[in-house]
Amino acid sequence: MFIVNSLPLAVIFCLITMLGWGSWANTQKLAGKDEWRFPLFYWDYALGILLLSVVFMFTLGTLGSSGMPALQNLHQAQALPVRHAIVSGALFNIANILLVVAIDAAGLSVAFPVGIGLALIIGTVASYFQAPKGNPVLLFAGVGAVLLAMIFSGIAYSRLSRSGSGWIKGVLFAVIAGCLMGFFYPELSRSISPNFTKGAIDPGFLTPYTALFLFSVGVVASNVVVNTIFLRASHLTYGKYLHGAFRLHALGIIGGVIWMVALTTNILASGVAGPAISYALGQGATLIAAIWGVVIWREFRNAPAGTAVYIALMFFGYAAGLCMIGAATL
Numbered sequence: 001m002f003i004v005n006s007l008p009l010a011v012i013f014c015l016i017t018m019l020g021w022g023s024w025a026n027t028q029k030l031a032g033k034d035e036w037r038f039p040l041f042y043w044d045y046a047l048g049i050l051l052l053s054v055v056f057m058f059t060l061g062t063l064g065s066s067g068m069p070a071l072q073n074l075h076q077a078q079a080l081p082v083r084h085a086i087v088s089g090a091l092f093n094i095a096n097i098l099l100v101v102a103i104d105a106a107g108l109s110v111a112f113p114v115g116i117g118l119a120l121i122i123g124t125v126a127s128y129f130q131a132p133k134g135n136p137v138l139l140f141a142g143v144g145a146v147l148l149a150m151i152f153s154g155i156a157y158s159r160l161s162r163s164g165s166g167w168i169k170g171v172l173f174a175v176i177a178g179c180l181m182g183f184f185y186p187e188l189s190r191s192i193s194p195n196f197t198k199g200a201i202d203p204g205f206l207t208p209y210t211a212l213f214l215f216s217v218g219v220v221a222s223n224v225v226v227n228t229i230f231l232r233a234s235h236l237t238y239g240k241y242l243h244g245a246f247r248l249h250a251l252g253i254i255g256g257v258i259w260m261v262a263l264t265t266n267i268l269a270s271g272v273a274g275p276a277i278s279y280a281l282g283q284g285a286t287l288i289a290a291i292w293g294v295v296i297w298r299e300f301r302n303a304p305a306g307t308a309v310y311i312a313l314m315f316f317g318y319a320a321g322l323c324m325i326g327a328a329t330l
Contacts, residue, residue: 005272009272010270011273016261017285018285019262019285023292024262027254028103028252039230045252049219049257081191085210085212085218086215089188092219102115102171105170106167106174114153114154118174119177119178119181123279124280125143131275133274134274138327139277142325146317149314149317160303185279186275191214192267197272262285287319
């Protein structure tokens with residue numbers, strides 16, 4: 001089993017998480033909301049998550065002399081850790097579907113900062129009290145800076161002229177998604193052996209790789225119910241999904257693979273950096289997503305004069321917050 005033992009490597013893995021979580025949504029944007037609505041995209045996204053979890057479980061999670069091979073670990077796992085892992089997948093899935101709806105309605109540069117910003121705050125606080133590690137003053141000061149960045153993001157977006165009330169729905173969905181998503185990471189952490197970085201797996205607990213596999217099972221299983229509801233609400237059918245072009249299916253799967261690579265690196269880093277710091281650094285994805293939305297997709301190109309000040313304050317808040325969270329590991 002591959003594990004992370006050094007703090008510098010853990011920080012690098014958190015940066016990979018940040019890039020992955022902040023970039024996967026571009027695959028949804030590339031698919032196009034008119035040609036390929038989000039419930040269709042999301043099925044491939046969920047399958048991409050499951051696919052990569054299986055690959056990692058039978059490669060990184062099985063090879064090597066450290067820890068416990070994946071199948072042996074699943075065989076000895078107790079019911080409670082298994083339940084934590086599956087429930088965390090279902091929690092994430094419901095939250096992420098709502099986030100995708102929010103991106104569709106309100107744009108990447110706002111839905112991500114609001115939804116993931118809230119998830120960062122809730123998940124970091126819950127993870128810290130579950131496993132206190134790092135400098136709490138710097139950690140929570142960083143979280144406070146992220147909260148300010150979210151406020152500036154909302155102010156900047158409110159200055160855009162929008163037709164209809166779709167963007168309001170998008171912001172509301174982002175808030176609900178953020179509240180739910182903040183709890184999936186602590187739930188997943190409860191299923192993993194606290195000593196996995198030492199190559200020791202406590203009896204009944206899961207390795208990171210088997211936990212992530214069961215997490216992905218929770219994602220796909222809950223998707224059968226939740227995404228079917230969204231399919232019908234959008235007047236779509238599974239027939240349309242099955243007849244989608246290869247490029248559209250590939251974009252969804254790639255999006256899921258990118259996201260799962262990011263979660264895997266984050267979980268591996270959490271054993272060294274601590275779950276709270278690892279999660280908070282990884283959720284610097286809000287900064288990456290905002291850069292994509294502002295610079296590449298130009299979601300603020302029609303903003304009135306003066307909006308750039310709030311966008312700059314948003315970027316500064318995220319950057320300052322991430323620096324303080326990173327310094328909390330020292």
